[in-house]
Amino acid sequence: MDKVAVLTHILKQEVIATLLGGELPVSVIKSNRYISPLTTDGLAIDRNAEGNSLDGALQAALTEETRCVILTGPEGSGKTTALEKLVVGWAKGEHFQNFSYVFHFKFRELNSLTGTLSLETLLLHHHGHVPPESLPLILQNPADVLFVFDDLDQCKQSLDPSVHTLCSDHSQAASMSCLVASLLHGSLLKGAAFVVASRSTGSLKFLRGTGVKVLGFLKPQREVYFNRFFPDPASAEKARIHMEKTLGFYDICTSPRFCWTVCSVYKSLMDAGGKLPETLSQLYVQILVDLIKSLSLNEACSRGLVSALGKMASHCVLDQHSSCTEEEMNSFGFQQFLTSVGVFLQVHGDQSDRRVFSFHSSLMQEFLLAVSFFCDNSTPGGAEKMLENHKSHAKFLDLFLSGLSEPLQRRPLESLIGELNSDQLIDFKKWFKSHSQQTLQGFRREDHLRCFHLLLQAQNKSLVKEVIKPPARIGISYGDLSLQDCAALNYVITCLGELEELNLYHTKNLTEEQAERLAPTMSLARKINLSQSSLSPGAVSHLASALSGGITKELDLSHAHLGDEKLKLLCAGLRDCKLHTIKLTVCNLTEAMCEDLVAALTSGTSQLCVLNLTFNDIGDEGLTKLCQALQSPLCKLQDLQLHSCKLTAASMESLSAALCSGQSELREVNLNLNTIGERGVEALCKSLQHPLCKLRSLKLFDSDLTALCCPHLMAALMSEHCSLSELDLSVNDLEQEGALQLCQALRQPGCPLEKLSLQRCELTEQVFKELGSVLTSGTSQLKSLAVGINAVGDQGVKHIWDAVAHPSCLLEELDVEMTGLTDACLEDLCAAIRATKTLKSLELRNNSLTDASVPALVEVFQDSENMQEINLKYNDFSEEALSIMDECDKITY
Structure with a gap:
């Protein structure tokens, strides 16, 4: 196989670049800007590292025992570029040299092949780099062959072997889906190896192989990527942080394609001194405006093109079509635009009668659907019916509608296509308000969060206050928030100005990033419930900062298993806050943390009145330290819960001395399930008879x-x-x-x-x-x-x-x-x-x-x-x- 021809073919591809398609793989590879996406196994960011990067995962997975690797990941996660990099690396002799032949096929292109064809025909006439004299060697030595199939989810027919008569003859003609199924299931060219890339699809259940899940770019990869895109490090940092914090859709930010699109738009705006978008809707308005301007169309044509794209989007969403034929395109109204749709759509197929068209991005597809709704004169059933029809397969449609319903966000677009339909806008707003108010009266966490996302996209503070008022049940448990959920909740609460309770009960892992996004909300919450939760050290630091200067009166960290080191971080915020009650039940605390608590309690600014240390092994030494705080005039503690804290009579003298000191404000002490005994009770009873003792409640349940x-x-x-x-x-x-x-x-x-x-x-x-x-x-x-x-x-x-x-x-x-x-x-x-x-x-x-x-x-x-x-x-x-x-x-x- 001619590796030079393969390399030349890939590196000289001529594909139309567009804001929507991401940076072209050939451009990434030639400019040496490739960053390997992550798999589920790790965080390697060096493009040459094999570790847990996608490149390394592929090389580790494809062995003599494992002949099929199934690469899955969402749209734009870097699968296509990684596969092209794989083929280029093989052609350059860098890896996979145990294979003499590598065949790279994309299903978006294979879909244009109609009728039947044999494996021999496929290799000779639809690959282009196999000399006819090499074909017998290929067919006789399948172990030397690697097939790379991209876009498996675009395969129009099932790969279920039960619906095909699988072929084993290289010269036998069959449909494309039957041919691929025969290869993947081993009846044809048995022993060959495969790397298959696909989004999640039902066809995957018919494949056997090692699965590799692509995560795309997490924060370290994004940092590297933005620094390579922007010449100025400060601009790179500004753009990345703005994307992550402002747009509020962190799962999208893992997409290399989305990162490239954002970088391209942001760089253009920053160079022109423009304001960066505040929402996903504003971003896509800017993208659409740039694309329309590139075509130099008048207002009527621009509106007609957007309308046609909207009809195509609705067809693709409702009928679950990933691509459309030219005949279908004409029915949508594209006749005069077919020569210029390349900036919006992918076009596959060389012959005009076999060309198929598809969207580069499902996000843009849904955005155009939203725009076209507001362009139409009327839609039967209005916004509610439209959303109901598309809800199963349109994840962002309601969010885009929410953003476009606000004049400030849609204004740049209206300058090109004319004003959107006022009746449709009024209809959507009416639905949005009633739907949101009804949703927030319920107890479904997911519905609440979706409503918050819609409000975030609208960016209308008065709308938030209009929607969220009694009997809205803000305060149900919002545990295990995603980063985008944190951003949406934070926007809503900062608009409201305060929150009675931030309920994050049973959050499995509150990360530093999540806590950073939630810090303003934490500072506005009168009560924070993090019981049964797990917090990273970084999250605890942000919590401490939020408490300091915030309005929080009660903090529940019961069963959070903080440990002494994390409590030390928290105590930094306890010294200057309005906290009245803190619950630290079952937090893996020992006597080592008591000095930090003493420092917080005697800071002179602490308002802490209730301290619950139930089921922590602080022991007698720990309580003796705490008693130092109780004897300070700066300590305002009134209620001390020491249920099951490994206490004995040895520390009761210290407690008694504190109670009699004249400085202690303690009114309630819980000593349940400790080994107090007669000597301990005797010491306590001395304090109860002292004129300066203010104790009102003493609990000695099961105390020996x-x-x-x-x-x-x-x-x-x-x-x-x-x-x-x-x-x-x-x-x-x-x-x-x-x-x-x-x-x-x-x-x-x-x-x-x-x-x-x-x-x-x-x-x-x-x-x-x-x-x-x-x-x-x-x-x-x-x-x-x-x-x-x-x-x-x-x-x-x-x-x-x-x-x-x-x-x-x-x-x-x-x-x-x-x-x-x-x-x-x-x-x-x-x-x-x-x-x-x-x-x-x-x-x-x-x-x-x-x-x-x-x-x-x-x-x-x-x-x-x-x-x-x-x-x-x-x-x-x-x-x-x-x-x-x-x-x-x-x-x-």
Whole structure:
């Protein structure tokens, strides 16, 4: 095979250059500006690197064992240029020298071949570089042959082997699709190798081989590309950043073709001192204006050409045609434009009666469809019907319509083709407003985001405020946003000026780029929810910057697994912000980060009042450090959640000292699930008796307490300086002796306790009797009592029912879950509900009430004026009884 002829043929191709087609592969190769696109495996950017660049991936994939490589990627991702580079490299002797023959075919050109032909005919007459005398060698040595098929998605007929009679004879004539299917499925020239490039298409399911997915250009490749395009590095940086940040469609920015188009338009505008486009619609208006100007048409002809292109676009979208014949083109109104459509369309085929026409870019196809809609006098059903008809295959149509509906964006185009149809514009705007308002009243994340994209394209601040007002449900979870979603959401929120809650729950990987785009929105959000999320260090830095100087009051990073280093970055923003609450539950924090928290809390500008460190292993050393902040007059912390933080009695002295310092503002401390023990409680109780201690709530759920702790607690509760109104001692072995000592304190006239939890504390009937006596004493302030999971049965709980019925009882909430209640308690229970003037909430889960109790329960709860909620879950009720309970909306079952 004549490699020189192959090389000459490729490098001397004469193809019309256009803004829409991207830089011609031959131009890229000859000018040595080729940058290999990325595959899914990596980020190599050196054009000579084999690593995970496309070139390297192809060479690694095509082996003696793997004879077919299937290259997939979106439009403009660099597949065609990469294949031409492959063939040029082979012809120059740079790679794939194990193949003696390389045949490069493009389906856009093969589609012009009609009728039947044999493999021999295809190779001899439609390739052009095979001397007839070489053909027998090719056919006898298939392992030396590599076929390169580009644009497989353009194949007009199926490659399903079941619909063809596959051929094995080199001289047998068959249809083009049958010939290709026979080659790919091995019945013809078995042993040959193949590289096939295609967009995602159903035909791929019929192929077997190694798949290589093309990503195109990520940020490093774009940087290299723009720097090679623009002579001035500052101009290159300005253009790239503007494209990435402003246009808001980052998946499109991965396309080398799109990058070339943008660079070409931007360079022209920058050289002329013009303003760069703010939206995708403005970009394509500029492209269309440049293309029309290049044809020097008058206004009527320009409008006629745009109308014809719009009709062709609609035909291609609706009928899923990638190309059109000349006859079809004439039916669209192209008769007078066929000699000049090359700037808009690809033209394939040498003979006029066999020529086919297709769009260079699906984006331009959809943009022209949008323009033609606004050019028409009327469209049956208006914008809604038009969008409904095209929605399955037109991804950007509504976005282009939104952009064109704004006068500022369409004005340059109207100067060439005349004003767009006012009725169509009004119809679209009417649909857009009603559709957006209806969408934003719902809870579908995808629909919300699409609406934001439309508003971004419109670039109309007053429209945003008109569309987004109550009852719009801005604040549903928008987790896992793409970069373009971030840009759209950020535009909308900056137009609104503030956001009640930015809900990014369960964002799997918030990158630095995403956080950078969202930073203005973060600074305008009163609450940020990033629970169950994963943040990169760069994202944390942008979050910290957004908090600093922003209006955010609450930040939820629960289960974000930050780690100490990321928290250090975050603390930089905590020193100068309006943050009131931060939740850091399960964030993999240790005592090492406590110094950073101390610095933030004592910065003098921190407003932090609530700090939740639940399920972090800060240990005693960590809490001791935090106590330094608590003793500072600059620390405003009021609520400290230390649930399951590996704490012991060793750090309670430090906490007690802080509480007594006179500087601490702490009102609530949660020490649940720590090993506090008697010594720890003793230290805490000393602070509770101190006149400078302001603590109102102390939670010691499952904290290794016994009856030995109760004398200390009793002394604290009876102290004249104690201000504790809530105490949780649940899941501790207090037993009868300890609980009775507590009751002694509760009976004291000055005891401030209003909420007491004693669930699963090994309480006895005697304790319940004493609690009942306390509740009716006239001195108790208790309004909430939880004594569930103590097996005292009906007789034990009867003391509580009797107390509830007493006029001196102030209880509003009562929890007697899993206490062994049966139907025998019904009379006492109902009597208590009828008599009480205060009880609002009753917890009766996990008892043994049956259907027999249901009618009376429903009746008494319905009749009660003050009762608001009753939980009867997990009792022994039948389906029939549950249906009866439906009659009372206060009952949960």
